Amino acid sequence: MLSSITLFIGITLMYSTPLAFAALGGVVSERSGVTNLGIEGMMTIGAFTGATVGYFTGSAWGGFLAAGAAGGMIALLHAFASITCRADQTISGIAINLIGPGVALFICRILFDGATMTVPVTNKIPKLFGSAGGSGALKNLNVDVTVVVALALAVLLWVFLYKTKWGFHIRAVGEHPAAADTMGIHVYRIRYLCVIVSGILAGFGGASMTLAIIPQFTPTAISGQGFIALAAVIFGKWTPHGAYGACLLFGAAQALTVILGGGSFQVPSEILAMLPYVITIIILILFVGRSAAPKASGQPYEKGER
């Protein structure tokens, strides 16, 4: 029983971590008024870059940081299109989602002798209590360090957004950019920075998949996590703690399907597979209530407009 509980917690944390990084990225970008639908693509780039750099340098953290940098670079494209060129942010985001896997596979084939997957890294992101940490039920709680990093980032982001001047500026830009502009806040600069940070976080999310959960990039390593993260942003009412909680909830629902499945009392696996989505919908209806996006989210800002 104890081991089932620790297993449940361990799986929840493992499952939710890539989502949490990406969802926090989504929150930052949305809060500054830029819709970022391209998170999936940024995660894929991050997943590929992380695994590749991790393989060639032998350093997992080096790969992790490189993944953030790569995600940030792709995000710069999105920022340029949607802030400077005032393109439709939805279209730009979808374009990023198509470019991400395309570029990742293209470079992968060049670097890895035509293969669509990278060679497994030898050094993964370390475990919380070391590789041999814990025994029995406790072993299940020996999660990847990235789990802790994601939690710390969620707390930091909350403090930053709600307790600092900079966070206040970001929220002001997302709600009413014209008013913020009047007050002397650089709307474009803040939006650029926020979109780039969201790309960095999405890149971290991708790398936490390919450097911690599995040791390599495969074409299916990132398949839908970015969109679940976006849903978590809405679910969490565009707040860091809400989005993080939503990711945990989704992870917990998945862990439940794993724990309940295949046991002595047989629940059909198709029904179990629906569970995460059913739980999400029920909680959305019962507890979350109405959620409102930052007012200026998705709208390009033109200096001088009201």
Add this chain to the structure above:
Amino acid sequence: MKFKKALALGLAAALTISLAACGGSKGGDKEKSGSDSSEKKSDYSVAMITDTGGINDQSFNQSAWEGLQELSEETGAEVNYIESKQVSDFVTNLERLGDKGATLLWGVGYACADAIEEAAQSNPDLQYAIVDNAYENTPDNVTGVMFRAQEPSFMVGYVAGKTTETNQVGFVGGIASGLIDQFQYGYEAGVQYAAKELGKDIKVSVQYAESFSDAAKGKAIASKMYSEGCDVVYHAAGGSGTGVIEAAKEADKWVIGVDRDQAYLAPDNVLTSALKLVGKAVKEVSLDAMNSGEIGGQTLTYGLKEECVGIPEEHGNMPEGVYEETLAVADKIKSGELTAPSTEDEYNEFVAK
């Protein structure tokens, strides 16, 4: 509101993409032919289209192309391929290969099934063949090539049964289907066969990831199996299986690879792999087509008897003697003395015996 609509759209798009099992890589198609250096020229020409995995997918496409290259070396037949980047390219690429004079055209993977059928109907004078698909009504100029995956699965199940010390082994499937049933029931039967030989009870835990791409879920399920006492887990779960192998590494338990020798993913933890030698079957069928020209209108199945499935020779991780015993079991399957079950009914019949 706009954002939510867009999100819904995005989700739908993602679903479509993942359903099409598309790697997402776009761009020009690559072509290659490989017979110019051959001394024995033949006017027979064989061509293949890959599915979206590409020619170096370390799996079926690569194996099929290696088979064709061997064919070319041995007979001088002209061989070439086109990589398909997306499902909508299949028909076009088949047409292009047909125009270039290929007499036998291969589609690799069941994803090509509709394209092959369509091309076969519009070009009745050309021969087509497809890997991993059986049609309900096979056109006269199409040959389906299937593998009896239950046979290598039975072998690795036997290895698992002989290796387990906790008397608990596991199976992680992708999405339940007739194809994956072959793996599951073949494996379970192999385990029970070994259990009977050893005179003990071995429990098989079976769980599906409901996905062929969710590595985290594969890892979670396998971790659960290991923490519940399984010490050998076999997977037939595609991309989710990457997570299964990783779970074995972290728990330091045994895992059994699928389709190709997956030992390189975790040399200390991969016990063995259930192999499907696609290239060999592709070569055999192509040879038959060259020699007799009469192959169409049927589905051929390949297994141990044709030496198109098996386990790798490398067996350093197995307990002493198990490899030899497994080969003896394989011989029994070959000779027909033993039949590996491929469905639940056949399995129940097998266990009842």
